[in-house]
Amino acid sequence: MGTQRDHRHVNSETPPGPRARFYRRERQSVPAARAFTFRALADWGVRGRADDVLLCVSELATNALLHGVPPGRGFLLRLLPYGDRAGLRIEVHDSGDGVPALREPDEGGRGLLLVSVLADKWGVEDRVPGKIVWCELELTRGRATAGTRPRERP
Secondary structure: OOOOOOOOOOOOOOOOOOEEEEEEOOOOHHHHHHHHHHHHHHHHOOOOOHHHHHHHHHHHHHHHHHHHOOOOOEEEEEEEEEOOOOEEEEEEEEOOOOOOOOOOHHHOOOHHHHHHHHOOEEEEEEOOOOEEEEEEEEOOOOOOOOOOOOOOOO
16 A cells, blocks of 8 residues: 655645845846746745736836936845735835835826725835835735725835
8 A cells, every 4th residue: 555645735834934035236137026026926826816916016026127226236125924824014225315106197107006006005215325115015915996096104
C-alpha cells in the first residue's frame, strides 16, 4: 500500500507577506510593476477586484514616473496585504517634490481620479526625500460606489 501525499502548501493558512520591488525611471517600469502585482495576486489567490488593483498600480506607477521621480532615480512599489487577505494596501514611494491632487477630467491627468473611484481609500504621506502615494482596496467587497468620496489624506 502506498501513501498519498498532501500537495497543499504547508503555510496555506498563513496570511501573505508584503512584497516590494524597486523600478528605475523608464517606460518599461509600469508594465513591469503590473506584472509583478499580477504574480503576487496569483500567488496569494486573490481573484476579486484584481483588475481594480492592477489599474491602481498602473496609475500610481505612471504618476510617479511622470511627476515624482527625478532623473537618475526610481520608485518603490509595495504591496501590503492586511486582514487575512481581506484587503490590500498599494504604496508607491518616490523622491520627488510636490503633493499629488485630484484634477478635473478636462485638465488632463486622470490617474488619481481613477484611483479615487476604484480604491476604498487613498492618500499621500511625507517621506524624506519625497512622498508615498497609497491606496487601499477591500478585496472581499464590491467596488466602491462613485458617490462615496475616499479620503484624500490619512
